[in-house]
Amino acid sequence: MNHDSKRATLDTACVHAGEQPLEARFGLNTPVVTSSAFDYLDDQVRYPRYHNTLNHEVVAAKIAALEGAESAMVTASGMGAISAIFMSLMKPGDHAVLLDGLYGGTTDLVEGLLTPSGFRFSIWDGDPDQLESLITPQTRLVMIESPTNPLMQVVDLERTAAIAGEHDIVSVIDNTFATPVAQRPIESGFDLVMHSATKYMGGHSDLLCGALAGTEELMTRIRPTIVRLGSSLNGQDLYLLERSLKTLALRVRQQSANALELAGRLEGHAAVAEALYPGLPSHRQHELARKQMQVFGGMLSFRLASGVDPLLFLDRLELVRPAISLGGVETTISQPSRSSHAKLTGAERERLRIDDALMRLSVGIEGTEDLWEDLDRALSDSTR
Template identity: 65%
Template sequence: MADKKAAPETLCIHAGAGDYPAPFGLNTPVVTSSAFDYRADHVRYPRYHNTLNHDLVATRVAALEGAEAGLVTASGMGAISAVFLGLMRPGDHAIVLDGIYGGTIDLIEGLLKPLGMTFSVWDGGPDHLDDLVTERTRLIHVESPTNPLMRVIDLSRVAECCRGHGLVSVIDNTFATPILQRPIEFGFDLVVHSATKYFGGHSDLLSGAVVGRADLMDAIRPTAIRIGSSLNGQDLALLERSLKTLAVRIERQSENAGRLAARLADHSGVSEVFYPGLDSHPDHELAGRQMSDFGAMLSFRLSRNIDPERFLDRLALIQAAVSLGGVESTICQPSRTSHAKLDSKERDRQGIDDRLLRLSVGLESPDDLWRDLEAALEND
């Protein structure tokens, strides 16, 4: 078992693992049972998040984020729902960053507002945050970097505001992962993940996680159980295996993304590149202070003489797909995927048009990826 001070590469492989009886070998046994002896020490049941595999993966994610406790859920939205529903009551208010993941906005609009909770949207400007706090504000929910324009927010500033007003700070750390950014070190209380993305890393698994302060996790756990957002044993085992390579995947994928971002920025077929690693990015300096590298997600806007549909058709290696974070590079138009539910005025306000493409850079050779992009960047 790794100690808490071990480096992320070590935690990815060892955190939470026990010494199993010799016949099991080195790997964690996969508990598939959904029925346990109720006369044992405490009632075990997979929906209660308390099998061997639940404990292990939750401990591993918590160790990676430097958190006191954690839960692994059946999806990222399972984790995010458990946080809002576990910590807020009708009449309570929350502040959310402008441009957060569309599914979280859908949760707010379709479920939380009809339940009587209220929300304010923060534009990310450090000076505007305190003004949004009301007597009923319970939490602030942010993402960094954001999707798809990769804006980076000042984590210490958000955590400080929350501490000052007695609010809970929550961040969706899906894009950065704890390999590149550990928000708890900046004072955040809770970190959520779509583990479907980099944690799973192979585009074959749906899962999520929430980790953070033990007292807050105690408040969230009963809600996670009530809404039935627990992950099954087989997928927990798959997630455990994927986490073992998280550090090395993220490091290489980020390096590949940096190279592609620089090449795209120099190409006449591209009018804008959104990647925090570029000097031209408005948050480059802040990202350099908060993150150990700039991540494997980038967006770019095609120039007017390239048709986005034809560009996508011409790509041979990079596949058009809606998710992200896999070992294979994927690309999508946020206007038709994550932001499709917004009305066109709102999309225009956010600068999201059909020419904007979001690239999730994988583990292929960056030279092969560039040849694919360059060949597709021809005038129509």
Template identity: 40%
Template sequence: MAIDYNSYEHYNAAEPREQGSSTRAVHAGTQRRKAFSSLTTPIVQSATFTFEDTADLCDFMDKKIWGDGLDREEYGRYGNPTIWAVEERLAALDGAEDAAIYSSGMAAVTSLLLTVLKSGQHIVMTDDCYRRTRQFCLTVLKKFGIETSVVPMGDYEALEAAIIPKKTRLIISETPTNPYLRVADLERLMEIAKASRVLTMIDTTFATPVNLRPVEWGIDFVLHSATKYLGGHNDILAGVITGRADRLKALKDSRGVFGNVIDPQAAFLLERGIKTLGIRVQQQNRSAQAVAEFLESHPKIERVWYPGLESHPDYEVARSQMTGFGGVVSFEVAGSLEDTSLFIDRCRIPYIAPSLGGVESLIEQPALVSFYELTTEERLKVGIKDNLVRFAIGVEDTDDIIADLDQALAGIPDRRLEVAWEARFRL
């Protein structure tokens, strides 16, 4: 029987189709009809919200107490219509039931930990997690009687062995990690967590929901530093946790106590950035893959760390879990600390700066940005070499980025040739 594709009945009977990441980024979590018929989500710039009369106030309080369809707020520290709209979109992007937005990524992760943990409990985290998260767990949480075990990234036997029955509450990891782009095997991690009845949190800032959605693998809490790819323009600070609605309710309640809610203006800018997330990340995926392949073949590069390369230790895991490998490439220049600095100074397109995920390319030498106060020997103990570079690729043309790297590398000495000549001279 021929199908009339113009008939209402055909569309009404069709199975709902899951939308792509770019469509969700533009449309998910928003009402078609907004206040004042605005196309974009209005910025509700108000610290407090009023009531028509006492009956209206009492109706609000009843709904708040019983959790019955609350669709407004009383005070901006607890929420805001602009924030709610962005939270719905972020939840949809991650395939989660709900989301909670915070004033920064660190505000998000510290609030989560302080909410779900209590004195006497224990957490296990992988050693390539964000250094400020590690610092918070090893110093601040310790003051509250919460112990942390750090295990090598990718060593699942060590992770399983570190779990203390009836005491371990949470496993924390990151995927891909910073700066070596290690990729967690979420299937293996969840097997361990379920067997031990332990909650899980994954920081997937580097991946974004375009490349990976850990909720689909059973992860309980997914963290994004929304300052990075979600915002995408290096102009806001924001963080988000996504997950099950019942677990997120406790986080939103504690957010009202901690007072680290995002402001409406930043939430509006975050939503604006999210709308182009799909096309930005796809371009960054393509450029990063091309850059990684170029660098791996270059004689002045010792090693490249990128999960889209077969040489990466987690290539197979990344290929099985991710739809793209991200916009960050880390690599080791064949030279000294000074040679690496010279290379970075010769680059014309990227800015020298921490952070990542924006439209502008950013480049940094971790030894001089995050670990400046340490000696070479101390940096090596935490896995940071003097010649390591982290390149966060923007949306510039791929050919221009590669040409810039090529000219920058051409200006640094070839230490391998010097070593060869010295060896020949000694002979």
């Protein structure tokens, strides 16, 4: 399948995948099933926590199609998906390899709950040549993000999945930042893909939800854990998620186009020391990103030059809003040292190069020139 036909298929899947044939009187849209009580004499026992209402089935099928997976589920949050993955595929004494600098909530789950319960972890820097040396007979999975938050490191998807496959361990990717519009890791050999659907999939900063997609075999192992942990959404939120997914490809392409343009302009700005975006030719892994990404996504980071006051810069922005979440239609900015990475020790932040001058932008769908005018003015106003 060539690039254009792949794109057309994804665009069509955003709109139509998962639809179920309905009586004409319901119209084109999936009706919202509000019931939490169903007739138990029916041939299937339905209950929202069992993920088998109409709204659950439609959204899960759409997400499976978008990721090119055999099966998918929607969870109550991104952490609902991550916790279910670890608790289904590992038991105390088992080991997993985690990419350095995974989302803070994942690290918190590992440190606060899983390690005290006897689960074992090693941290990997993302270099494929080093991965094999971390795998032990107890290793059950390797988990990555790409691009990473907030330094936008890119991990080689094909090589990571191939090494995991050779050792019979499950490869898992948190695809929240990229979305299936930018990259489809299952096509690169990954076994499981998860999302904080709160971000791009929801896309309007008004939903909390998660998703995971993978082989039927793996999803069959994970499904009972999700049901036992009670990680499910109600019909209203599922419908909103379905509605959002119809415009996922449009939104992410516009966000990516805006991000590429802004990253290039930021990189050339006197008040910016560096811009970190996989779409920039100056990015260390630009060639790898070009190979495995269709577009480069809406997330970018940049480091203010030494003469710029970070708090003054944030204060001077008018259109771009400081906010910790991401992936909405509106452009938001965060200072990772005071938000997502505030809990790390100073030494840990220094090791990761996450200082007060580092800014992370979640680029929205607004007009590029309006966004640039705001950023450029705030940068000039905050230069000492």
